[in-house]
Amino acid sequence: MDEALKIDHLYVSYLGNQVVKDISFSVDKSSLVGIIGPNGAGKSTMMKAALHLIPKDKGEVQIFGESLKKWRKKIAYVPQRSDIDWDFPITVFDVVLLGTYPKLGLFKRPTKSDREWAYECLKTVGMETFSNRQIGELSGGQQQRVFLARALAQKAELFFLDEPFVGIDVASEETIINILRELKKEGKTILVVHHDLSKAESYFDHLLLLNKNMIHYGASEEVLQPEVITKAYANQFSFLQPKGVNVTS
Structure with missing residues (x-):
């Protein structure tokens, strides 16, 4: 099986309005x-529905x-920063250690090797010196x-x-994208809701363009052609260059 993810005819509604269509x-x-598209295109909604974090129609x-x-323990989800309670009294290290919990049995606690692995993951992202800080004390990038x-x-x-x-x-940003590229080289599959079109081609090998329904899915250079991208963003601007366009969603 070469497919990591397959979504078929996904529909999602919010407060009675259909925000993801087919x-x-x-x-x-x-x-x-x-995953790109204008503000309100349903990008985050589609991701959450695919993960069963919100109901789908x-x-x-x-x-x-x-x-x-069957695969939930092998799926990692990083939510938007706005969805997280940064006042929660937890240290940086304990946040990372939570990543080891899915493989633990009921009522089991992380082992010494789990704690060592969590510290290695902190080192990978360059945050080991902040391990005892409360998570809310850090900058957005941290x-x-x-x-x-x-x-x-x-x-x-x-x-x-x-x-x-x-x-x-x-x-x-550079640290994160470099880690994502390494994960891809290791055979992992990564989907990212993204807002900056100027970096989309250099960051991703494929793009999914949404505006409630799917406009196009394919190689990045193919999706970023003006005649394709304007199908989603036509109401936000009147002229597009093939590259170098920065649109916030």
Whole structure:
């Protein structure tokens, strides 16, 4: 099975309004996919519905050819920073250690090797010196690195990241994208909700373009052609260059 993710005819409503309409696509293993589209296009909603974090109206989701339930422990999800309670009294290290919990049995505590692995994941994202800090004391970029470290600690095969580059510093963005590229080289599959079209081609090998329904899915250079991209963004601007366009969603 070469498909890591397959979504068939996904529909999602919010407060009585349909915000995701008939989305169907599949992602091969070892892919780095960006999910793009204008504000309100349903990008985050689609991701959450695919992960069963919110209810869907209808549609099927398969992970490596099986149900999501069978693969849940091998799926890592990094939510938007706005969805996280940064006042919660937890240290950076303990946030990352939570990534080891899915493989633990009921009532079991992390072992010494689990704690060592969590520390290695912190080192990977360059945050080991902040391990005893309260998570809310960090900058936006540092917080995002920590949550990526938590995802790494999970030893997942499939990664979902919702707007990981919003409100972070350049150094953190470079660190994160380089780690995602390494994960891809290791055979992992990564999907990222993304807002900056100017970097989309250099960051992702494939792009999914949404505006409530699927506009196009394919190689990044193919999706970013003006005649394709304007189908989603036509109401936001009147002229597009093939590259170098920066649109916030």
